[in-house]
Amino acid sequence: MKKRAFLKLSSTLMAAPILSPLADLAAPEKLKNWAGNLQYSTDRLYEGKSIEQVRDFVKKYNKLKVLGTRHCFNSIADSKDNLLSLKAMDDVISLDTKAHTVTVDASMKYGQLAPYLDKKGFALHNLASLPHISIAGACATATHGSGVKNGNLSTAVSGMEIVTAAGDVRTLSRAKDGDTFNAAVVHLGALGVVTKVTLDVQPTFMMRQDVYENLPMAQLKEHFDAIVSGGYSVSLFTDWQKSRVNEVWIKRRIDKGVKLDAKPEYYGATLAKKNLHPIAELSAVNCTEQMGVPGPWYERMPHFRMGFTPSSGKELQSEYFVPRKNAVEAILAVERLKAHISPHLMISELRTIDADKLWMSPCYKQPSLAIHFTWKQDWASVKKVLPMIEKELAPFHARPHWGKLFTMTPVQLQSRYEKLPAFKQLVTEYDPKGKFRNDFLNTTIYGI
Missing domain, CATH: 3.30.70.2520 (Alpha-Beta Plaits)
Known part of the structure; x- marks a missing residue:
């Protein structure tokens, strides 16, 4: 799908004190997405290395967005105020061989998780064309692979941990939370900061x-x-x-x-x-x-291939x-x-x-x-x-x-999602003051 092999993931996030802006530690280049077509509206990029640091960050700032592997072509992850990276939080937390699930830090990439699972005798149901994307980001936007019987990557999610606008930690699961869970998995970055994701796995093949x-x-x-x-x-x-x-x-x-x-x-x-x-x-x-x-x-x-380094x-x-x-x-x-x-x-x-x-x-x-x-x-x-x-x-x-890029009006877009009014109610519960809202959400979800 790529005309060139992919843009080098532009930054190796340097070790920094809690809530220290990464942009201040790196070269003074403007933050851009991996394809270079989008320049983010702020250089204030901070790093969270633990759930405690994420909670502190969320409580401290009135406006923020989470910035992952920067593979979106539009401004869905943009912020004019503050950006939070969870790149350091990319470990496998647990593999439940009986329940056939794996729980990971949200910033883990599919290219990291897949070889680990395979060595343990397990597999995911599907992968996207590019393995260098983060699990949380892919699920938040309903990114997909292919197959008439294969749901998108989000359909493997059976549980998630999220930090809400108040700094509270909530856990949701497919088994316990019904419609709330179905509303939250593809969340577009509107509900909070996802810190853990649990995925269904199956025997390797x-x-x-x-x-x-x-x-x-x-x-x-x-x-x-x-x-x-x-x-x-x-x-x-x-x-x-x-x-x-x-x-x-x-x-x-x-x-x-x-x-x-x-x-x-x-x-x-x-x-x-x-x-x-x-x-x-x-x-x-x-x-x-x-x-x-x-x-x-x-x-x-x-x-x-998972093993090659993405290039420009x-x-x-x-x-x-x-x-x-x-x-x-x-x-x-x-x-x-x-x-x-x-x-x-x-x-x-x-x-x-x-x-x-x-x-x-x-x-x-x-x-x-x-x-x-x-x-x-x-x-x-x-x-x-x-x-x-x-x-x-x-x-x-x-x-x-x-x-990705589109030009549909908010009226056209919103008319095609029958559960959008209910989704907006959930957003209000998790983020009553719009801490995680940005221009993209204001236009596509609220802009009528």
Whole structure:
């Protein structure tokens, strides 16, 4: 999905006294997100190393936001006042082998957790294309992988610990808290500071990955469900040109006693003869192993290797979720805009995600297709194309990814979340004075 391999995670947070601003200790560069398209509105970045320090910080300041691995393309994590990093809080707290759960510090990254789980004989149900993102941040924005039977990453959350605006510590669980839990998991940073997350795990498993090239778009019209159900996780990459999907990435579980092979064709697409990058002209050196080579789940489900160090790359991203029942219509609607899209596009990815019960998830109560766009870093041009895409997808009540770029009005956005009024009531309970609100939340959640 990336035109370049990824921006080097820009800062190694230096050891500092409690609540000492990290920006004062580092080079006087302006804080930016990993892609460099967003400059944060304050340089006051503080570090919390324990739950006690987090509570003290929250009590001390009237306005703040938590800043994670900076992988959002919009201002959802921005603050004009104070930013809090939990980077130092990234340990595994406990693995419950009987309950099949693992509890971690919220700042832990999937790339850290996955090898640990695998060594203990466990796995997560899914991973995103990039393993360098934090668990808490990914769950807060309903980030996802792929698979018709796989919910987004947030659906693995079975418990969480959160520091509210008053500095109180609350714990929530799927088993005990019902609707409150379903409201809080995809919280958009509005409820407080998440300090611990408990995730469901399952027995570890092996996978293989096979890639096919040049799937005729006409095949999607006739066989969409079969194509996206051809593996545990399936991704379709297209530049919307030549009436074809450029690449089909099929990730399949290897179960004992079941022999898997790769047929030379897949609905008219041909089996690749070498490892490929999602953008075919780029080197696949940092992509996960393909060609049917068996490997552990965490080395096949992401598109990019966990072991490589992210490096510089400039891009923008947008993504829209539509009901899976409307997938073909939505794909064809976007394809009609190819003359407007292609000059600014690096690649698009089409993925399926199962329905969930999480109030602010784009997949709430609907199995979905996610239509993703990786753009050249030219916001002036992209900003003109997004309204066209959103207009074409409007009949399907498309919901944008919370952490990516979109231009929908607050009225449009809010009309697509039936539980939004109830979510706002919960926000008022956890944060009555708006300590965690910022311009993004004021616009998207409250801006009517």
